Amino acid sequence: MTASHAVQTAVLSQGRAAVYEEPVGPAGVRVRERPRTEPAAGSVAVAIKAASINHLDLWMAHGAQRVTPPRVIAADGAGVVEASTVDAWKPGDEVVVYPVVCDWECPSCRAGQNVMCPHFGVVGEHTDGTACELFHIDARNIFRKPNDLTWTEAAAFPLTFLTAWRMLTTRARLQPGEKVLVVGAGAGVAVAAIRIAKHLGARVFATSRSEAKRKRAIEIGAEAAFDSADFSKAVREATGGVDVVFEHVGPATLGESMRSVVPGGRIVLCGSTSGVKAEIAMARLFWGQLDLLGSTMGNAGEFQAVLDAIDKGLRPVVDSVHPLSEVQGALERLDAAEQFGKVVLNIQ
Ligand SMILES: [Zn+2]
Numbered sequence: 001m002t003a004s005h006a007v008q009t010a011v012l013s014q015g016r017a018a019v020y021e022e023p024v025g026p027a028g029v030r031v032r033e034r035p036r037t038e039p040a041a042g043s044v045a046v047a048i049k050a051a052s053i054n055h056l057d058l059w060m061a062h063g064a065q066r067v068t069p070p071r072v073i074a075a076d077g078a079g080v081v082e083a084s085t086v087d088a089w090k091p092g093d094e095v096v097v098y099p100v101v102c103d104w105e106c107p108s109c110r111a112g113q114n115v116m117c118p119h120f121g122v123v124g125e126h127t128d129g130t131a132c133e134l135f136h137i138d139a140r141n142i143f144r145k146p147n148d149l150t151w152t153e154a155a156a157f158p159l160t161f162l163t164a165w166r167m168l169t170t171r172a173r174l175q176p177g178e179k180v181l182v183v184g185a186g187a188g189v190a191v192a193a194i195r196i197a198k199h200l201g202a203r204v205f206a207t208s209r210s211e212a213k214r215k216r217a218i219e220i221g222a223e224a225a226f227d228s229a230d231f232s233k234a235v236r237e238a239t240g241g242v243d244v245v246f247e248h249v250g251p252a253t254l255g256e257s258m259r260s261v262v263p264g265g266r267i268v269l270c271g272s273t274s275g276v277k278a279e280i281a282m283a284r285l286f287w288g289q290l291d292l293l294g295s296t297m298g299n300a301g302e303f304q305a306v307l308d309a310i311d312k313g314l315r316p317v318v319d320s321v322h323p324l325s326e327v328q329g330a331l332e333r334l335d336a337a338e339q340f341g342k343v344v345l346n347i348q
Pocket of ligand 1: 102105106107108110114116117118119
């Protein structure tokens with residue numbers, strides 16, 4: 001997706017905001033002051049309490065996303081309605097942002113398939129983002145904040161939990177008692193996958209290069225965690241093969257992921273952080289009756305399902321909280337792959 005797919009939805013990021021200005025890495029994202037206005041018809045203005053960053057923001061800062069600066073970063077935000085033009089929301093309501101951009105009107109959107117919308121995009125990539133004091137967005141992108149979450153937690157779950165939820169439920173059809181392997185266990189989306197798979201009653205396994213992250217993966221619900229090097233052997237020895245592999249790494253791990261599943265296994269992917277092209281052992285795919293499943297983000301209905309699961313006890317994992325003024329340090333933490341879970345920006 002490129003910025004040319006941009007959207008009719010009036011998204012505006014106002015007040016103090018973290019703005020991607022130059023493709024030089026974290027140093028190219030700077031805090032700027034933007035003018036404040038009243039929300040347009042159909043929109044809500046949200047005073048953002050906390051936002052969280054994703055790898056997407058880092059790629060954008062490095063110039064890898066073909067986004068023309070300036071662009072306010074971040075897809076995830078939670079805050080308090082400050083002004084509303086619709087009956088559904090009033091000032092003071094506590095809300096979270098559904099991080100998908102779409103037109104809400106096309107046949108796909110009307111059928112509840114926002115991810116198939118011709119105007120599909122991601123907040124903070126295809127529009128300005130949530131790392132700002134006041135965020136205007138279509139009222140249909142606003143959902144009630146789960147009561148049991150802190151502001152930090154409420155900003156930590158949307159993009160990663162939405163993505164991992166669709167991958168594991170709609171796409172991979174993970175069942176209670178099935179075995180799922182989550183590759184690259186420090187990334188926000190992988191941590192979400194461990195928590196969701198456990199919540200759904202699956203048996204969860206994980207891989208990481210880092211011993212500290214393997215230990216953390218076990219603390220949050222994995223039965224066992226394996227070193228990333230040639231992991232399929234250890235996975236097969238320990239599990240006899242898993243039913244589902246949760247992938248976001250791509251070329252560096254896909255072969256090992258395909259060797260880790262049982263016949264009929266599913267490999268579900270939402271990203272490819274190690275490169276854009278991978279080689280596939282074709283016989284393993286067809287002889288093994290494997291499903292290779294792509295997935296991006298999720299529908300509004302899936303976002304509501306995540307919120308319902310949170311009400312039943314599902315919880316995000318916060319790695320660290322940084323003031324908006326230290327957004328560069330927050331991005332550097334992702335750049336160094338030091339994080340386990342979500343890196344959150346405290347806005348106000
Ligand atoms: Zn649409």
